[in-house]
Amino acid sequence: MSFTLATWNINSVRLREPLVAQLMREETPDVLCLQECKSPVDKIPRETFAELGYTHMVARGQKGYNGVAILSKLPIKEVDAFDFADLGHARHIAGQLENGVTIHNFYVPAGGDKADREVNEKFGQKLDYLTDMRDHFANNAPQKSILVGDLNIAPREDDVWSHKQLLKVVSHTPIEVDHLNDVMEAGKWVDITRQDIPEGPLYSWWSYRSPNWDDSDKGRRLDHVWATPDISNAGHNSRVLRHVRGYEKPSDHAPVFAEFDV
Template sequence: MTRLSVATWNINSVRLRAGLVKRFVEEHRPDVVCLQEIKCRDGEFPSAIFAEMGLPHLHIRGQKGWHGVAIASRLPLESVEEPNFCRHGEARVAAVRVAGVTIHNLYVPAGGDEPDTAINPKFDHKLSFLDRMEAHYRARNAADPLVVVGDLNVAPGEHDVWGHKQLLNVVSHTPVETEALGRIIAAGDLVDLGRVAVPASEKLFSWWSYRSPDWTKNDRGRRLDHIWANRAFAPCFVPETFVIHKSARAWEKPSDHVPVVAAFEV
């Protein structure tokens, strides 16, 4: 038995923040790092820096400018089928198999400002992405060890946002989104590991907007970044290993998201 620790981090440009990733990896030694919003093409990914930090095995799904996801690993990666959640073909899904575990790294569309599919096609795209997730995980082999991580751009619970009532009509916390997330979890028999480790009554955030410079003061965050496992694999999760590295939000030139980590006995 060894431990496999998996981190997820929306890095908001990996070229600009490879140094922050290096610092995080050297301090916490995750085995697998799943990044979202790398904002570069495959060939522009700073591979050398990742090799230096002990993560030489890379699976990059990049594109020019926007989105882009990547998985960096201490251990060798095997290829697996990559689910097609994005109807626009954007680089929002990376999937691999490591140490016998399938890992899905997702970047769900943010969804724009107006939570109204009639006037906001981005919100419609987000809901479509979530629907496709539901269909995929419902149909998936339940016995295969699965970890799903990423920036899901939905804060599902009341205490996954700084103010439940204030955000009920704000994209990321509307009922249509949180219910869609609930259906995915139910359909795939998935487990929200953050809420295994930390009671649902306790505030838990992984993102604080850039737009309030005093984010520490009022702590107006949201939990947008998640780590799930399917029922078959969830017992391998070690609850004490779950950490949201809030301190990274105060590093120099930070991402607006912080790394979230969970480890498994494999």
Template structure:
């Protein structure tokens, strides 16, 4: 079972890149974030033509949006929710069968939080903190036994998830209050699959800013995208892959796809 997560930063704009990614990685399931397409305009026929007949999506114009594309049967899960009282298309969940086990797959796009890491002056940062608190409280009581959670969580929690721990401590995505909040969410019953494979002592990034034209040379990245699994699935964990080369494709997203492989 090969599951890809990718903040595609506009599905319709980057459909050609999605086709290239499928040829490169041959995933069974694709979870996309920031699709930026309202549901009536979702390119369903184009996706089906790529070999993914099972599709669930939640979208809105210009912002946010999540979808899950699959080669195999999936069903929209009743656990799909809106958060913080906003219908802003940041979460979708599906149920499917894996080796006779019922599995729930969550796809999240967590609020970025703006530029100022002060909830008193920045409503976007307050929204992000509220979001983390709400999902953490909910998962404590509602986590299914066999669960996978992927997505752009917009937080790089560990020291080596950023290019400079000291310089980014006051930068949104790596502030202590955010990393503490994400860790609390992880501890509701998940294992960080990426760090099961790549030790936390090694640098690991999934995002490089558009502002840095020489991004590959300077390598000032952050690990904002995540793959989590419940302990019941850890014995099946085979590999993770970060497709860094996609960042060099024509008109790329600032995030790169990440792959979870369960044997």
């Protein structure tokens, strides 16, 4: 079975319902994973998406914050939804396709502005969340699985516009990168995007604070697609849809795509 998967931090699924619909019409991914939906599940505009062929959904939501959803043309059933670090946040949902592939959709905490848990509670929550992810996958070895989402960390030097200038900036600090690498190692996850695009600058997020985001290109690769080793060779044709960041009233993230033959 072949399917196309996309992950996108939408920054309010109700506010940007037209943009989600536009992506569905133009790019037609089989599975679309959204983060930061900022909506209770019953308020997600399912009818609009169902009319475009996305008749299946698994989701976790809350009013005004966080929220994750998997919209699918293919039948999918919910298999897990974990509250890592016991934050009470809607940040994870997992669904399984009929071919047995499990898709984990994550929205890792951003971590606030200060990279110091002693003065910034949110940074501590981020590290604790990643530690719980590590422990979960170490104790429950994933198989035939894909992990996607806004992980809010750009791990490689070429995942940010300036490695040197961002070393002390939340999302690229060494401690965050180490924590993310620990999650990858625990689950033996393979970075599908970088498997396909191994070298060179690659970004999926550009700040709203930069009105000339396209020209300045001060981006970071915060959005990821991983897979377990048993299906990692089935992943291909990875791409970041940079032009979507230029939609009218856009999210500050661009969708990341990959195709799988499983």
